[in-house]
Amino acid sequence: MTAVTYPRVIASEITKLHSLRSSRLSMLIALGLVVGLGVLVPWMSVTSWRNGSPTVGYDAVGRTLSGIYLAQIAFGVLGAMVITGEYATGSIRSTFAAVPRRLPVLWSKLGVFLVSTLVLGTLASVIAFFCGQAIFATKDVDAALGDPHVLRAVLGCGLFLAAMGALGLALGALLRNTAAAITTLSMVLFVVPIIVDLTPKGEEIGPYLPSAAGLTITQLDPGGPLSAWGGFGVLCAYVAATIALAAFLLVRRDA
Amino acid sequence: MIEAIDLTKRYGAKTAVDGLSFTVRPGVVTGFLGPNGAGKSTTMRMIVGLDAPTTGAVTVDGTRYRELPAPLHRVGALLEARSIHPGRSAFNHLLALAQTHGITRARVDEVIELVGLQPVARKRAGTFSLGMGQRLGIASALLGDPDTLVLDEPVNGLDPEGIHWIRTLLRRLASEGRTIFVSSHLMSEMALTADHLIVVGRGRVLADCSTADFIAQAAPAVVRVRSPHAARLSEALRAEGVTIGSDEPGVLEIAGLTTDVIGERAAAAGVTLHELSTRHASLEDAFMELTRDSVEYEAVA
Incomplete structure (x- = not known):
């Protein structure tokens, strides 16, 4: 007797992610942004230099990885749409009718998307690094x-x-609406840091915000109160808390 | 078999489904009728676990849908609003559903052929007409070869050929011993398809009986009599305690007597008859009669 199992739901989510032109396109755009800026920024730097330009302590690494600032939006938006797209089109009803316990859908979506973005993001960063360093060389x-x-x-x-x-995926699961999820993501990433910075406690709180904390792992010398892995841990804690709330609500709300 | 026991769903102050109890039996097509806003879709969403009942319960073969280990093999559902991502092809939509149950690609191709979508199976579902979307929805419902089908307005958007196709399909599936539960607001369609009817209005069961009984009870047959002596005949029949209506001079519409009795009374009274015929109320009339008081959005005449 066939039954719904995790490997099967994961296979289904792989099919869903890769059978949409929009998700393939978003991933390619993210890849292109990271690699493209990884070439563009070093090239602009190198061509603007004259003889005897400063070289001591030069951050050649960060300048090849600047594409992640744009790619984070592409991945966050795509993550949100992996779930909100199903709510917007009504296909979530088919999904939950097939997997009425629902949580396997959330964990499988998360797992498939994490692996896809990790592979693609790492690949893009490594390519950008080598291309950029070849220019700096x-x-x-x-x-x-x-x-x-x-x-x-x-x-x-x-x-x-x-x-x-x-x-992005966690916010999508929580808010179930594309516009709401993307707006919230943008506010968390770009608006909240500005507002926090204007408060008297700005310098103390700022480094603990999701984007700033997460970026420490991409920096040679994070410098702030958080270590590279500590900062990344803070970002993961935000993600885990959001996902946990989304999971709690997922099985309780009407689809 | 689908069993609803005191099923109730409230959204805030509004009660969409109000204590429904019914049983949908295998082997026949059961029609689920009601005007818009009667709670049909909400009830069907509760059957497949998308909405949780506020109180009461609904089970399929004795089990709540959410507890079924392989729901697609037990219940196939077509829900009213489209449940398909427009950016995905029909094949990939069905494949993703099939994969959750380990259903083979061969079966996916089989249901695509069954609903006649082979020529467009690789096209994005967003390009589909309403009728093709319905066929894809029916293919999804049949994917796991389930014993129970729950179809919300399946003939919506289908052309006459498509309507005939689904009517034949539903009858065949029922004759195989499956439980078929079909909602509609098209009474005439249900008269042709459904053997049994559950009629709802404002979230309550108004009737639960065979289609034939429903028509007979809700709008009994009327005998139409045309006579040059209509007034005399009317006088003669008044004593029998029947209801006599008249639309035009010389025509009587008599409820409560058979043509035989009326013919005999006319002969006894020496009344000439030009016409004596039984008019059966349509399911449409019966339905209108029954739900008159429970229509959610009534047009003001």
Whole structure:
């Protein structure tokens, strides 16, 4: 007798993610942004230099990974739409009729999306790193993967992007509406940091906000109160809390 | 078999389904009738576990839907609003559903063929007409070869050929011993398809009987009599305590007597008859009669 099992729901979610042109396109755009800026920023830097430009302490790593600032939006929005797209089109009814316990759908979506974004985000970051360093190598300011913290920062970009995708997915599951989820994500990423910065406690609270905390893992020297992995842990805690609330509500609300 | 026991659903202050109790039996097509807002869709959503009842319960073969280990093999559902992502092809939509139950690609192709969607199976569902969308919905419902089908307005958007196709399909599935529960607001369609009717209005059961009984009870047959001496005949029959209506001069519409009795009374009274015929009320009339007081949105004449 066939029954609904986790491997089966995961297979179904893989089919769903890869059978939509919009999700394939968003992922390609994210990849293109990371690699494209990884080439553009070093190229602009190098071509603007004259002889005797400063080279000591130059952050050649961060300048090759600047695409993650844009890609985080692409992944976050795609993560939200993985769920809100189902609510908007009504296909969530088919999904929950097939898997009426619902939670396997949420965990499978999350797992499939995390693996996809982690693989793609890491691949994009590694390509961007090597392309960018090849450009910096013409001026002898390039960094190598073996240099202190470089490998962690490059792979950290993949982790950061996957976590941002998961945050979008969690908000999508919680709010069940594309516009609401994307607006909330944008406010959390871009508006809240500005407002917090204007408060007297801004400098103390700012580093603990999701984006700032998560970015530490992509930086050679985070500098703030949080370590690279500690900051990433803070971002993961935000994601986990949002997902937990979404899961709690998912089985209780009418679909 | 579907069993609803005191099923109630409230959304805030509004009661959509108000203490429904009914049983849908296997082997026949059961029609679920009611005007808009009567609670049909809400009831069907509760059957497949999308909405949770406020009180009461509904089970399929004795089990709540959410507790079924392989729901698609037990219940196939077509819900009223489209339940398909427009960016996904019909094949991929069905494949994603099939994969949750380990149903094979061969079965996916089989249901696509069964509903006649082979030519467009690889096209995005967003390009489909309403009728093609309905066929895809029916393919989803049949995917797991379930013993119970719950179909919300399946003929919506289908052309006459499509309506005939689904009527034949439902009858065949019922004759195989399956439980078929079909909602509609098209009374004439149900008269042709359903063997049994559950009629609801404002969330309550108004009738639960065979289609034939429903028509007979809700709008009994009327005998139409045309006579040059209509007034005399009317006088003669008045004593029998029957209801006599008249639309036009010389025509009587008599409820409560058979043509035989009326013919004999006319002969006894020496009344000439030009016409004596039984008019059966349509299911539409019967339905209008029954739900007159429970229509949610009534047009003001």
